[in-house]
Amino acid sequence: MDYFMIRFFFLLIIFFKLILSSKEVLVFAPLPMLNKTEVYDNFYPMIKLLEKRLDKKIIFFYSENYENILEQFEKSQIDFAYLGPLPYLKLKEKYDHVEPLIYFKDKNNSVYYTCSLVKFLKSEKIQKIALTQPLSTCGYLSVNSMLDNKLEEYKYKYLGKHDEVALEIIRGNFDIGGLRTSIAKDYYHLGLEEIKRTDKLPGFVLAGNSKTLTKNELEKLQNILLDVPSKDYSTWGKDIKYGVEKAFDKDYDKLREMLKDINIPTQDNFDAK
Missing domain, CATH: 3.40.190.10 (Periplasmic binding protein-like II)
Structure with missing residues (x-):
């Protein structure tokens, strides 16, 4: 076997390894603030746009339990998620691979909420x-x-x-x-x-998983959403239809300080029945 044939097979092996390592299906998890149908309807137009631009299938991961979403993210079962400030901070505390990508603006062009x-x-x-x-x-x-x-x-x-x-x-x-x-x-x-x-709180964030997505993939996802024209995002759900802004981890520093002085119970303190 001559040199060129050996080189050809070597490059072919590398090519197939790259294909196999590339994720063809991404998993997106939104927080369950509303019922499943409403959550799906809110994000469906955005997800379809991302599927087209990324040339990948994106499936929803829906759970009514915030903790379950964070656990699955940490286990690399979720590639990107729509998270509130507290879930984002709790996840970041124990899993450094969560990367803030974008905030969604409200109708007043603000990325904060109350x-x-x-x-x-x-x-x-x-x-x-x-x-x-x-x-x-x-x-x-x-x-x-x-x-x-x-x-x-x-x-x-x-x-x-x-x-x-x-x-x-x-x-x-x-x-x-x-x-x-x-x-x-x-x-x-x-x-x-x-x-x-x-008072105004740092907004809900679309966060990516740097353990399942490469730096280039995260940047591409971020840039696609930052470049979406208003005619497209105006068809998205009511809390994400007014545009986006780049997100930074330092924006949550004030909330981090608040969390230092409080222990949040995980159980009710009475039975309502």
């Missing part, structure tokens, strides 16, 4: 408090802050999704609760009323 403490119209008592999830920024962390660090004086229960907090207060099963302001507003016409609002 959480609201809400009640049902004319209700004055505060006994039972509805929370989202332990790893939700608008859950224990924000509600405790809005109650001047007195949440432990009340009964509280984790309900999971933000919309479930709103509905359970409207049904009269809880007196007050905490959820993302943009979601709370969808229920004001049903009698939900804001009591208090947090």
Whole structure:
């Protein structure tokens, strides 16, 4: 076998190794702030655009448990995810391969958001408090802050999704609760009323997994989204339809300081049944 034939086979082996090492299917995980259908509908147009531009199949990983999403990300089962500030920070603490890529702007061109403490119209008592999830920024962390660090004086229960907090207060099963302001507003016409609002928090981030994606792949994903024209992203879900901005880990430093002084319980402190 001559030199050129040996070289040809050597290059062929390298070529096939590169093909096999390249991921043809990516896994995307959004936080379950709403029901599964609504979450899917919100992100479907964005995912279809990414599939076309990346020339890869992208599948959804949906879980109603924030902790499960973070665990699967850490196990390299998720390639990129839509994370709130608290889930992002908790993941970053133990898994340095999570890379912030972009923030999604709101209709006021801001990448920040707020959480609201809400009640049902004319209700004055505060006994039972509805929370989202332990790893939700608008859950224990924000509600405790809005109650001047007195949440432990009340009964509280984790309900999971933000919309479930709103509905359970409207049904009269809880007196007050905490959820993302943009979601709370969808229920004001049903009698939900804001009591208090947090200061602006660093926005939800699309974060990539640098253990499953190369630096070039992460940069390509980031640049595709940064270059999307408004006519395209205006068709996306209501919380991601106003454009994007590059994200940086240092933006979360203030929230890191807040977390140093609080221990967030993972269990309810009463049985609502």
